[in-house]
Amino acid sequence: MTLTSTPVDNGINLQALLDAREALGASPEAADFEWRASCTWMNGTHSRTTVEGFSGLGQEHTHLTPAVYDVDHPECFFSEDHGPTPTEIVLVGLAGCLTAGVAAVAQRRGIQLRSVTATLAGDLNVLGVLGADPDIRNGFSQIRVHFDIDADATPAEIEALVAGSQKRSAVYDALTNPTPVTVTVN
Amino acid sequence: MTLTSTPVDNGINLQALLDAREALGASPEAADFEWRASCTWMNGTHSRTTVEGFSGLGQEHTHLTPAVYDVDHPECFFSEDHGPTPTEIVLVGLAGCLTAGVAAVAQRRGIQLRSVTATLAGDLNVLGVLGADPDIRNGFSQIRVHFDIDADATPAEIEALVAGSQKRSAVYDALTNPTPVTVTVN
Secondary structure, three states: OOOOOOOOOOOOOHHHHHHHHHHHHHOHHHHEEEEEEEEEEEEOOEEEEEEEEEEEOOEEEEEEEEEEEEEOOOHHHOOOOOOOOHHHHHHHHHHHHHHHHHHHHHHHOOOOEEEEEEEEEEEEEOOOOOOOOOOOOOOOOEEEEEEEEEEOOOHHHHHHHHHHHHHOOHHHHHHHOOOOEEEEEO | OOOOOOOOOOOOOHHHHHHHHHHHHHOHHHHEEEEEEEEEEEEOOEEEEEEEEEEEOOEEEEEEEEEEEEEOOOHHHOOOOOOOOHHHHHHHHHHHHHHHHHHHHHHHOOOOEEEEEEEEEEEEEOOOOOOOOOOOOOOOOEEEEEEEEEEOOOHHHHHHHHHHHHHOOHHHHHHHOOOOEEEEEO
16 A cells, blocks of 8 residues: 655646646637748758747747758668658657657556657668669658557556557658648749 | 959869769669768757768768767756757758858859858747647747858849759758658667
């Protein structure tokens, strides 16, 4: 028999999120966010992209630290490998989104997480991007995400955590459903 | 009358890419790449993802430098902003992909680039991810990419460069068309 219990703490401020949901439901225009990135071509397939400001809750915001990313193609593709490929960057976004979701859903359900790791793999046949086979798509034919989660919960509860995260993931949605992208120039 | 001309050089090894396309067309299984990422939950919405190895051309490869990314939610979302959001990371991937494509297509068409910048913005209403409005999707409602390109080319040729890049972009495809994502646990 336990007389005291440690409150579940996954580092998620659940009450603030629930309050925000309530408040934003009453003024939905404040829930419109614009996320941004600025990219400069360096040379060849190498580009450098900065993420710093965004808007939301009716105002401008700035990240505590601007983030700068070098993206390139690898040497086996005759490039200089100044950084990961664009496709790997997308996997980073998916990993971060689903993992944050696992923590948030665990907090909501009163489940203490001990550790969460995810390994991601995306299959891509480069005959598509090389324009060598019109039947092969340019993007991933499939992405696999595997979570290893240690938590105070049953295997079924842990499975449900991951399902709950998928259900509310911005990046999972952006990938699995069509996202309109408009591209303009000069 | 010009007696000599400077060869177009956008830092793209066009001949090697054309040779690779020819060679891979003859052994399509070598064109199967697997891109990877490994993510560790830190605390709250903060995760850290490493990109290092990948497979393709029938063998394992390692990037010259492993890349490590901190991803988080911002302070206005009651998180600690240890890095950009997952959605911003996706914009970085899209920026890198389309920009590399512009350089490759320019090289193919004999167009010398002087500068290329891209600004990206993605609209996302957070009532979706908060579970407050089932009619609002979790992901972007729209992504806008705007290129500014200075090149030895007419406006129409520059527009066609960007269109050519879109046509062969892995990340543009991954976003605009459904990508199968499977998620497993433990």
